[in-house]
Amino acid sequence: MMRRSVLPLLVAALIAVAAFSAAGADAAWTPIGNPRSLVIRQIGNFAVIVYSNADPRKPRPLALVDVVRGETQPAGSGVTDYRLVLNVRNTATGSTGLYQCVVRGKPGSRATTWELHGFVQYNKQAAV
Template sequence: MRSLLPPLLVAVAAVVVVVTAFPAGADAAWTPIANPRSLVVRQVGTFAVIVYSNANPRKLKPLQLVSVVRGETQPGGIGITDYRLVLTVRNTATGSTGQYQCVVRGKPGSRAMTWQLLSFVPYKQPAV
């Protein structure tokens, strides 16, 4: 009877290589988005605003995306992309606008349920 140990070790080694190639939370370099007005980037921004607006069903926020001011991307794993965007958002109840920074993780071309809103905070201009 042959031992299953050698094939099992090869399989474990392959998994370790994949896991170490894309460690969770690895800080890859952020790359500026050349065209923040592109359809995909606007869709990511709209997703972020909708998810943030509906995060608490008891306290819905009437927010609407006005524009994507700027953004950056970084690889988040196999086919996954992280988007860090600065958004101009309008409160439809009051008419006021503000800027927010969000981080969204997802796989372009996939279904909405595979996307995640990782953060959504008021944007503060960096000091010069």
């Protein structure tokens, strides 16, 4: 008898998750008006630090120079996805390059709730 009462709840939960995921996937990216604002720079800096230290045996000597541009997309429950183009300097060589990152987080929340979802060299032709 217990299995029958749990099954409808499980199905309802799966439907809710699917609906939540579909709503976030269809949301449009909105350009960030001021990509050089303090909050956006902090998000860019977070991305560079996490990427630089992803492999503790071989840290990358990278530092954020500037946020070139960015877009946001709601991910649900007050969480936002940030897609940023970053100008990044290799502090060992002095060379700079453009990278695109995707960061998910909730403004005003703890740093431990933020996630880096991607960090790749920026290719203007391949960029979405």
